[in-house]
Amino acid sequence: KDRAESDLRGKPANKLSENTRNKIREHIAKFPVIESHYSRGKTKRQYLGNDLNIARMYQLFKEDCQNQGMRNDDISKQWLYAHIFNTEFNLGFKPPATDTCDMCDEYQILLKEASDVNQQTSVQEKYEKHLAEAQQRCQTKKADKETAKQNAYQKVVMVDLEKCLPSPVLANSPSFYSLKLWSFNYTIYDTNEKVSNCMWDESIAGRGGNEMASCMLKYISSLNDSRITHLIVWSDNCPSQNRNVQMIMCYFHILRTVPHLKTDFNETSEFEAVDYNRKVSRNNTIYDDLDQVTEEKHPISKKKKYNDLQKLMVWVPKRFHQFYKDLRYE
Structure with a gap:
């Protein structure tokens, strides 16, 4: 049967801290997650509903604790809830609204990790060529639409x-x-x-x-x-x-x-x-x-x-x- 949990007073500080953190982890894990269909192959990031945010989730966490008979003074603070959410979970609230280009992402990483000027110059030239080709495709798309109108x-x-x-x-x-x-x-x-x-x-x-x-x-x-x-x-x-x-x-x-x-x-x-x-x-x-x-x-x-x-x-x-x-x- 459901019963109010002990407030853990008198327990060692490290024990109290870990039990408190586990309670937060269990609450965050209760929320259903979805994958964005954008960039699914490149990231394991998952998303919660757009109607959620950390403040709303913490409010729901407080309500759960209060329903279990915990006193407000014994409920974890929002800063700890946010810290665990941001450091231990790969979760977001709003899937990317637009696609990302695989090649653009790759070139940007290579530019940041270039070991010398020659390598950076070579990557930059390839990146600019890729952007020029993308611009050309944009113009082709625009021309297609104009032709279809006429x-x-x-x-x-x-x-x-x-x-x-x-x-x-x-x-x-x-x-x-x-x-x-x-x-x-x-x-x-x-x-x-x-x-x-x-x-x-x-x-x-x-x-x-x-x-x-x-x-x-x-x-x-x-x-x-x-x-x-x-x-x-x-x-x-x-x-x-x-x-x-x-x-x-x-x-x-x-x-x-x-x-x-x-x-x-x-x-x-x-x-x-x-x-x-x-x-x-x-x-x-x-x-x-x-x-x-x-x-x-x-x-x-x-x-x-x-x-x-x-x-x-x-x-x-x-x-x-x-x-x-x-x-x-x-």
């Missing part, structure tokens, strides 16, 4: 997966410790029409290459204008969503099955590099559901998530209860 045969789209959207959205204490149902928004931004994206939740499908390819195929199937012979797609460099064999096969399938789309690649031509920096805002007005690929719903990640969601139903309108109740889990 010619009906060309269509230019920007594709990107928005950060995961949690539901239900609640602000009470229990919700901070609960796993949420994730929804995904794969934006296919038509630079002329300024519309189209696909939305689904994890009970329908995941967020890998197959799902992104399904979204692209669904978008292409909606293009009924036979005048379009040239489709240009700009994306970021995320391997799990864009730079993978599923997307490559998707584009081959489109070229084989959509007769009015053509390709000018031949055995001697080279693929042109593209700009992977996301520069387009989300100005979309049409939402398409991703077609369900199986008759049964896709299982959510774990039973704990299912149980957490059921506990949150007391704060969720009744009309949504059946949806959450019918979720499957692995």
Whole structure:
């Protein structure tokens, strides 16, 4: 049974300190974490919800301690909570809003670690060449968009997966410790029409290459204008969503099955590099559901998530209860 913990008075100072620190560590570890889909291969950093910060987490920690019968004087101070959070956990509150370039990151590190002037000069020259190529790709992208405005045969789209959207959205204490149902928004931004994206939740499908390819195929199937012979797609460099064999096969399938789309690649031509920096805002007005690929719903990640969601139903309108109740889990 739950009972109030001893306040540890009379214990050795080092014992008191370690027990206090462990209590803080256990509390921080209670919060569900997510990975950003940006730069996932280069960092182990994980993220908490945007509605959290250290001050809010400490307030929740104090409430937990008070519920266990601890006196305010015996509760750890916020400075210690913040110190442990910042030094022992690789956690942040807001995933990066934009992609980082692998090569830029590498060149910046090499410049800082250059052992002599000659090495620094060599790295700087390569870095400046890389930046010039990136600028050229930006100009190419701008030219593509202008051509699409003036010619009906060309269509230019920007594709990107928005950060995961949690539901239900609640602000009470229990919700901070609960796993949420994730929804995904794969934006296919038509630079002329300024519309189209696909939305689904994890009970329908995941967020890998197959799902992104399904979204692209669904978008292409909606293009009924036979005048379009040239489709240009700009994306970021995320391997799990864009730079993978599923997307490559998707584009081959489109070229084989959509007769009015053509390709000018031949055995001697080279693929042109593209700009992977996301520069387009989300100005979309049409939402398409991703077609369900199986008759049964896709299982959510774990039973704990299912149980957490059921506990949150007391704060969720009744009309949504059946949806959450019918979720499957692995």
